[in-house]
Amino acid sequence: MIAETRVGRGDKAHDYYSRINPSKLEDESELHRTEPYVYAQMISGFEAVKEGEAKNSWLTGTAAWNYVAITQNILGIRPDFDGLHVEPIFPKTWMDFSVTRKFRGSTFEISVKRTGPGNSIQLVVGGKPIEGLTVPIPANSGSTVKVGVTVS
Helix, strand or coil: CHHHHHCCCHHHHHHHHHHHCHHHHHHHHHHHCCCCCCCCCEECCCCCCCCCCEECCCCCCHHHHHHHHHHHHHCCEEEECCEEEECCCCCCCCCEEEEEEEECCEEEEEEEEECCCCCCEEEEECCEEECCCEEECCCCCCCEEEEEEEEC
16 A cells, blocks of 8 residues: 555555455454454465454554555655655545644644645645645644645
8 A cells, every 4th residue: 555655546555455444344254253343464365274264353563554554645644854744645536635633742734635636736834835745843832733735
C-alpha cells in the first residue's frame, strides 16, 4: 500500500487495503477461525492441514503497519521534523475527507477536497496558501490550525 501511494496510485493502495481489512472479511471469520475485527499474522494456504485458518491474530505488527499505511500514506498526514507533511494519495472516487490530528501540542483540523483527477496538491493554512506540503508547527502550543487541502 505504501509503495502504491509513493508512485501516485491511490486507487491501487486502497484496493490492497480493502482486501485485508478485517471488517470487510467478516463473512470469512468462520473459515479463518479468528476474531472478525483483528488482523492475523498469516492465513494458512491450500496445502495446510487447516486451510484458511488465521494464525497469531494478536501477535502481529500488521495493525500498526496498516495504521501507518492509511494515515501517513493514503490520507497522507505524516509527522516531520519541521511540521506535518500533508500529501494525500487517495482513491479517485473519494471527493473529500477530513482529519483531526494532534501533533506537538496543537490540533490540526485538515479538510481535503478533490477538484480533479490528478495528484497535484495545494495547501491553505489559516486561510493563506503556503508553498510546499509541510504545515509548520504554530508558535503557540495548544493552538488549533485549520488546513485546507485541494487535490486536482
